[in-house]
Amino acid sequence: MSALALVIGLGGMLASLGLLIWLAYRGWSVLLLAPLCAMLAALISGEPVLAHWTQTFMGSTGRFLAQFFPLFLLGSLFGKLMEDSGSVDAVAQFMIDKLGSRHALVAVVLGGALVTYGGVSLFVAFFVLAPMAQSLFRSANLPRRLMPAAIMLGTATFTMSALPGTPALQNAIPMPFFGTTPFAAPGLGVIASAVMAGFGLWWLGRVAAAARRNGEGFVEPPGGGASDQQGGKSALVRERASVAQTFDPAEIGSSAETPTRAGLPPPFIALAPLVVVVAMNFVMNVAVFPRIDAAYLAEPRWGETTLSSVAGVWGVSVALAIGIVVLVALNRQRLVALRESVDAGANASVLPVLSVGSLVGYGAVIAALPAFEVVRDWVLGLGGGPLVSLAVATNLLSGLTGSASGGLTIALDALGDTYMQLAAQHHIDPALMHRVAVMSAGTLDSLPHNGAIVTLLAVCGSTHRESYRDLVVVSIAGALIALVVVIVLGTLFGSF
Template sequence: MIAILGLFLGMGLLIWLALRDVNIIFAAVLCAMVVILTNGLPFAQSINDTFLFGDLGAFTFAGRFFLLFAAGAMFGRVMSESHAATSIAMALVNALGAQRALWITVLSGALLTYGGVVVFVVIFAMYPLGLRLFQAADLPKRLFCGAITLGAGTFTLTALPGTPSIHNVIPTLKLGTDLFAAPLLGIFGGAIMFILGMFYLEHERKKAIANGEGFEPGPNDSIPSMESIAKDVPHWGLAMIPLVLVIGTILAPRFAVAMGADAEAGWIAFASSQPVLWPSFALALASLVAVILFSSARAAPVRLMGNGVQDSIIPLLATSAVIGFGGVVAQTGGFAAFTQAIVGADMPPLVSMFAATSTISGITGSSSGGLQIFMATFADSYLAMGVSPEEIHRLAAMASGGFDSLPHCGAVIVLLQICQLTHRQAYKDIGVVTVIVPVIATLLTLALAMIV
């Protein structure tokens, strides 16, 4: 009984501390110790061999994915500092009109994240322009939170095939799939997320106008003029080149094989065998090209890219610490019972897989953490049931991106801090587009996979 209570105490404490903005690395270590002590696990072994260096260890995860995090953050910093990200958003403003603030925010976030720019960079890059657009459209800032999370934090991270996101890479290491696993399911699920999310945001926009709810800046908001935002930005066509290069490089092995090249030889075999290194190379190559293309990035390119790599350290360690906590939880008898209950439940395998991934991601408040834990502890069971690796890859990735965004999610907390809003003011919109919408889309995609 004490062991089970300790397990729930550790998980509940992690959520409580995250909601109070306690450093997630400290919180994960503290909660792991709570679980270790209450479950009678060997202390030194659980810290060294499980939390730090086990298959689900913090340093094991950090080592596996350091290059991907570093390359992604470096690319994001170059695209931000060169104003290329702003250029793409401004092109959408010119095409759609400033009154389409919601659409511009969603589409800009989607283009940037699908092209490899990390979510936090997109939020920082889009926030000044978002303030100007939402002020011009007289829309509440809470809807900016909903729009940026829909575009940058849902379908481009977990659903669309080919995205270089960590969520799309994690399954490849366990399942031997590639970044384009189950492309039709991914496109279907991504389209559902986009359509439902935009329907909700447009409904909220009309309701806000009818209720007289308009734009209110935060106490520290400095709203730039459109002229100052557009100053010194490169042409949008040039700004798109690095994004296209990322996806094109990832796609290159497939194109080469389609044109008759030998899939088992040379660089094609290397790319296919390196699911982490190849997208990392694509992001690094695009960073170099961006430095060459944009004069503002050429002033101090080495320092700029170095600062980008520095940007990756805290997100990497935070994610790794949560996974280390999950590794400790996975050693407990309570988790073993949970695993047996899920896998042995009288329900279709895809449904129980959705339940397992969603539950773990919800507990950890991390989609990448939940997905990594699922792959290490559940994937073999579903492969043994006959579920195809491609379906596990795509559906588990999509399922990880639902309940991860509950109020204690670190990304949600950071977004609200940037926007100077509280959970009470803005979480409803974030929750609908990042929890409810992805869950519905994943269940519909799951149903499609069971039919076809």
């Protein structure tokens, strides 16, 4: 490959990625942007555009859908039923009643952690926690600008990327590549979770104390604050959020009416489905699948795969399915429009899975371009070994795309096989690679153009200028510190 062709190819890749980021931030749909930007990169590189469109882009997108659509479908359905039954409100209200306004920050963080670790989608958690956080912050006279950071810390940091067994999509993506389970490197995951939560709460407490000393308190937002109209009704927020969530904001208006507090389920009923999801996920991956004779999966009719490649997705799918059954059984009378809730939840899974799939297809085209070999060699040649290389590659792609799931999938789709080979050469447990990859995806993804950030700020009635500094500290700085801790411990002691 000549130097000129290399420069042109790299320029095409950077131009297409820059266009993708800029237009996505402007609110254009990723469904359209990803293939257009991928074809632009192929065209500039002198590659056959139509072949990349039908064979590379669509082939990779199709494989992603085949692997992960069950998780999107069941996760979206579970979250919608939790919302419409009042269970999410009940869990959040339980935390508020127990901790009160004296511990407003801790109540918001723990409430968010409970519902998201149990399988409730990030978007649903945002819309439930924002009004309750506002009430707590008002009672405690805390600055409203800290609300987004407190909600983000509880919902989209340690419960998304570090806590063992979390059913978050990000924790499922590496499983087919590394043959791991959602409980990969549990000891390291618990340590990382403690670092993220501890650092985030320390920072928020420090900022809140400084605000009190300066006489800064709660100020009502313009227009009344957190509401559906600030987030769910906005087409711009909808498009920005769709690549980062497992729930489509457009469905928020079609849900059954949320019960009043008098009609909420008791806390133990509300928590039961969350406990079932986590427990069944553990049982399937630790007790059931290891005892199954799955040699038949090696046959061509089943794709010539192995149990280790599919067990993670199977486990989360079964756990969510059982959780849905338990949820409906315990809350049948509260689900006053069950069919409508089920339809809304199922329909809400389509836009996010196609959006992330399109990003995966984009990444596949980029990885197939000749100039990408230079980028790959640079990433793999970084000092520090495969763990550092994997962390850098995933961080960069998640940051550039503004999506943890999109960046992680692009990185592993392009380099997953290579990292498995490196893991074998360096005697690195694939479980450690799994945990490092997931945690790396949950760091620089929280840049200003991230869909979750945009949605959360809109729901809280805040702006980047008011709240983004604290979001950076709790969701990026804390996550990076935890990632460094995991890499160091993993290098010294291996996976545990």
